[in-house]
Amino acid sequence: MKKLDSSFKIIKQKLHEAGFKLTPQRELTVEVLLEKEKDHLSAEEIYLLVKSKNTGIGLATVYRTLEILTELQIINKLTFQDGIARYDLNMNSEKHQHHHLLCLKCGNIEEVKQDMLFEIEKEIERDYQFVVRDHRLTFHGLCRNCSNRQETEEG
Amino acid sequence: MKKLDSSFKIIKQKLHEAGFKLTPQRELTVEVLLEKEKDHLSAEEIYLLVKSKNTGIGLATVYRTLEILTELQIINKLTFQDGIARYDLNMNSEKHQHHHLLCLKCGNIEEVKQDMLFEIEKEIERDYQFVVRDHRLTFHGLCRNCSNRQETEEG
DNA sequence: CCTTAGCTGATAATGACTATCACAAAATAC
DNA sequence: GTATTTTGTGATAGTCATTATCAGCTAAGG
Incomplete structure (x- = not known):
């Protein structure tokens, strides 16, 4: 688990630099986020996962920790x-987000690594005189599994 | 107000076709949506505007009406x-949404009429085997007014 | 050791939204 | 044309995610 270890170190470093203490609750929350980095967990889900690691963490503490991590841009808070x-780990500290594919049938969220919006952003900045800082792009549709299932049902 | 009148007619027609009654509450809600079509109103805001038209409408009725209008794709429900x-009028019944520019300073929401995502959607469908039905794209940044103000403050 | 600031957990409060329920109005049955 | 069912409404209670509060804990410095 080399990659997780180094990410963990970096995050702890960032917390420390910003003057926050490295409490066990915060460490465990970060641990869960790293372990489930493919998922897009809600606060409640993160709370349950941390609690299952035999700790009695409070829900409010999870929310507070997520708030701090969001401020430090370690994670992104997304609202579909x-x-x-x-919440979504933001490891590579890129300016820009990846995009999301939200399946309308099973509710799963997949990530699109590429950005692909530079050209469009340039147009926006030019045509609307709007200074773009970030963006959120979500495609709604059917994931691979669900669209296959749909075909066989309909056929 | 020719344009509003014809839009109003079309919407009433759609409600009728779908088997819904044209109650005064529903008519007034549609009226407000048409009058404020540039804005992106919340349910609460729509409720207050309808109430100010000297009717004692209930908040629940507004929610119910907005639900119906969303089902019929007359409006879009957006969550930033x-x-x-x-809620956002969807007059031209296009498959695809326009995009939004959300100002991080004043909170205003502006619309981008062009779509510009066809190429990207094709890539997504090919690379991720995801059937795209719709998308939501929001740029976060500074609107014209706020970015000008920022410059003069900093200069 | 004592004080102070930062954290935590339990829980109350908030706020957007939804369900419920009794009543009204309209459509349909008889 | 009245009875009955359906549809819609307003008030209000309930739900659920999130936030605020507050007493107690913990670690750090004097």
Whole structure:
């Protein structure tokens, strides 16, 4: 687990630099985020996962930790159409986000690594005189599994 | 107000076709949406505007009406990062949404009429085997007014 | 050791939204 | 044309994610 270890170190360093203490609760929350970095967990889900690591963490502490991590841009807080906040590791500290593919059938969220929006951003900045800092792009549709299933059902 | 009148007619027609009654509450809600079509109102804001038209409408009725209008694709329900649903007239019944420019300073939401994502969607469908039905794209940044103000403050 | 600041957990409060329920209005049955 | 079912409404209670509060804990410095 070399990669997780180094990411963990970097995050702890960032917390320390910003003057926050490295409490066990915060370490465990970061640990869960690193272990589930492919998922897009809600605060509640993170809370349950941390609690399952035999610690009695409070829900409020999870929310506070996520707030700090968001401020430090270690994670991104994302809100899809259901209005529930989900959190997403932002390892490579890029200015720009990856995009998301939200399946309308199973609700799964997949990531798109490429950005592909530079040209469009340039157009926006020129045509609308709007200074772009970031963006959120989500495609709604059917994931591989669900679209296959749909075909066989319909056929 | 020719344009509003014809839009109004079309919407009433759609409601009728779908088997919904044209109650005064529903008409007034549509009226408000048409009058404020540039804005992106929350349910609460729509409620207050309808109430100010001297009717004692209930908040629940507004929510119910917005739900119906969303089902019929007359309006779009959008959730930005604050988690509050906002509603947006979808006059031209295009498959695809316009995009949004959310100002991080004043909170204003501007619209981008062009779509510009066809090429990217094709890439997504090919590379991720994901059937795209719709998308949501929001740019976060500074609107014209706020970026000008920022410059003079910093200069 | 004592004080202070930073953290935590339990829980109350908030705020957007949804469900419920009794009543009204309209459509349909008889 | 009245009875009955359906649809819609307003008030309000309930839900659920999130935030604020507050007493107690913990670590650090004097």
